[in-house]
Amino acid sequence: MNIVQEQLPAGQPLAEALIQDFTRVSDYYEYNPAEEQSFGRRLAWLDQSEHLRVDRKELVKRLRAFNQLHNRHEAVSASLDQLEQPGTPVIVGGQQSGLFTGPLLVIYKAATIIKAARQAASQLGRPVVPVFWIAGEDHDWDEVDHTYVLSSDLKVTRIRLAHEHAQGTPVSWTELDAEAWEQAAGELEQLLPGTEFKPGLMELYRNAAAGSATLTDCFAKLMGEWFGQYGLVLLDSADPEIRRLETPVFAAMISRNDELEQAYRGTADEMTRRGFTLQADARENGANLFYIHKGERLLLFKQDGKFCDRKGRVAFTRDELLAELELHPERFSNNVLTRPLMQDTLLPVLGAVLGSGEIAYWALTRRAFPVLDLQMPILLPRESFTVLEGTLQKHMEKYDLSWDDVKRPEAFQAKRQAWLAGQDSLNLEERFAEIKSVFTGMYDPLIEQLGGIQAGLIKLGSANRDKIVDQIEYLRGKAMDALEKSNEAGLRHFDRIELSLFPLGKPQERVYNIFYYLSRYGTDWIDGLLGIPYDVTGKHRILNL
Structure with missing residues (x-):
């Protein structure tokens, strides 16, 4: 595997500035991740603030139970033993539990968490535990019920779970039947190339699905299979026992909700004035909290002294909401602005691995942390990759295509058209343009002269000219179609490059699923990914296979 660094803009000025121009955004982030001393400073803060977090032993007890079910590995048990000891911090990152684990970026995030924990441990001389936060409390089923695979006939094909999901229900509460699991397996099996690794990979998925009630269960089993050996601990944010441990934190969020709101909104107003786009x-x-009512996750607002949802289905005074929390903590969950605070009270977070969009919206939370006597952790950009298979490398060399050509749609299409034009020995475009020019140049003066005989002939002549021009253009189109068909093999090479690297106009890592690459290269591909040196900047790299 050859690794080359190539630019792929984050598209998020805040995320780019975090690494490249920290002083510009230091009002919104506590630590500069590129400075080595940030890790020592953060660790010192964690050591003196141990009392602010939930009890380690109770947390580890629950994490052991969950990982015993889905991520049973000696290295995970060792990680939990370490986490149980005061002074052991974590590197954490998370994602929703998607079908077949979702897009590749999920895999890259898990790998980044593990590598960042290794590096921090080496630097600090203290164990650092990698933790993956499964966002099982999220309820946007349409974001997690599908994945994409490039078919052999060059179509970006979506595989979607055939399941009627109750609107607003958390993903970890949504149970699937055997038919839904097998339907997805059958579609995937049809799309994956026939290789020596495919049968074992499909068996792995079917075994994981057979032992799973929910998408979160299956996600955890697959992630455990691939990353448990590296000590990656899995945490389901919707776990009722985890929620019980979080009860005092929710109580603080409810009691000090006005202060939290003021912190978020004050930062948002300031960022807007400075020209940043809010994420x-x-x-x-x-209120930046959800309440689950009859299985549906409702976002709460404050109105007339009560916490309620927009449609008025629930309404609580502050005291009533606190009483409800004591009785039913499992009915409460965070939104994107309070989740970072909950994560920091549940875990001793040295650093949080985030995508560029997450880094951008975390900027809104820095001033909310002190409301709960907390401090924003180090934010670490997720590593970013594009897999470039050997065949694609050969195609790019053959057609003189650089990474810059491929990543810019207009440049890529220009190269494609230039190549096709180079195959046109008859110079069809020029000749048809010349014919139309000569024809109209001769015909237009005649039409004007005919107007001297009878005015109505000008209109008739113009209509006649346009019909002839249309017929010339029709023939030009047919000729160009024939040219494309005679060069179909080359154009398919261009299509394969584009659809492999930037499917649906997006970076590969945001669309395609890991199963395709594991079916081609086996699980050693993941070992290779973990062997790539860690880059704290998260700059994009090409994996030449």
Whole structure:
């Protein structure tokens, strides 16, 4: 595997500035991740603030139970033993539990967490535990119920779970039947190339699905299979026992909700004035908490002294909401602005691995941390990759295509058209343009002269000219179609490059699933990924296979 660094803009000025121009955004982030001393400073803060977090032993007890079910590995048990000891911090990152684990970026995030924990441990001389936060409390089923695979006939094909999901229900509460699991397996099996690794890979998925009630269960089993050996601990944010441990934190969020809102909105207003685009909605009177009512996750707002949802299905005074929390903590969950605070009270977070969009919306939370006597952790950019298979490398060399050509749609299409034009020995475009020019040049004066005989002939002549021009253009189109068909093999090479690297106009890592690459290269591909040197900047790299 050859690794080359190539630029792929984050598209998020805040995320880019975090690494490249920290002083510009130091009002919104506590630590500069590129400075080595940030890790020592953060560790010192964690050591003196141990009393602010939930009891380690109770947390580890629950994490052991969950990982015993889905991520049973000696290295995970060793990680939990370490986490149980005071002074052991974590590197954490998370994602929703998607079908077949979702897009490749999920895999890259897990790898980044593990590598960042290794490096921090080496630097600090203290164990650092990698933790993956499964966002099982999220309820956007349409984001997690599908994945994409490139078919052999060069179509970006979506595989979607055939399941009627109750609107607003958390993913970890949504149970699937055997038919839904097998339907997805059958579609995937049809799309994956026939290789020596495919049968074992499909068996792995079917075994994981057979032992799973929910998408979160299956996600955890697959992630455990691939990353448990590296000591990656899995945490389901919707776990009722985890929620019980979080009860005092929710109580603080409810009691000090106005202060939290003021922190979010004040930062949002300031960022807007400075020209930054907000990546999360700091709404006026927003409680930034969800309440699960009859299985549906409702976002709470404050109105007339009560916490309620927009449609008025629930309404609680502050005291009533606190009483409900004591009785039913499992009915409460965070939104994107309070989740970072909950994560920091549940875990001793040295650093949080985030995508560029997450880094951007975390900027809204820095001033909320002190409301709960907390401090924003180090934010570490997720590593970013594009897999470039050997065949694609050969195609790019053959057609003189650089990474810059491929990543810019207009440049890529220009190269494609230039190559096709180079195959046109008859110079069809020029000749048809010349014919139309000569024809109209001769015909237009005649039409004007005919107007001297009878005025109506000008209109008739113009219509006649346009019909002839249309017929010339029709023949030009047919000729160009024939040219494309005679060069179909080359154009398919261009299509394969584009659809492999930037499917649906997006970076590969945001669309395609890991199963395709594991079916081609086996699980050693993951070992290779973990062997790539860690880059704290998260700069994009090409994996030449």
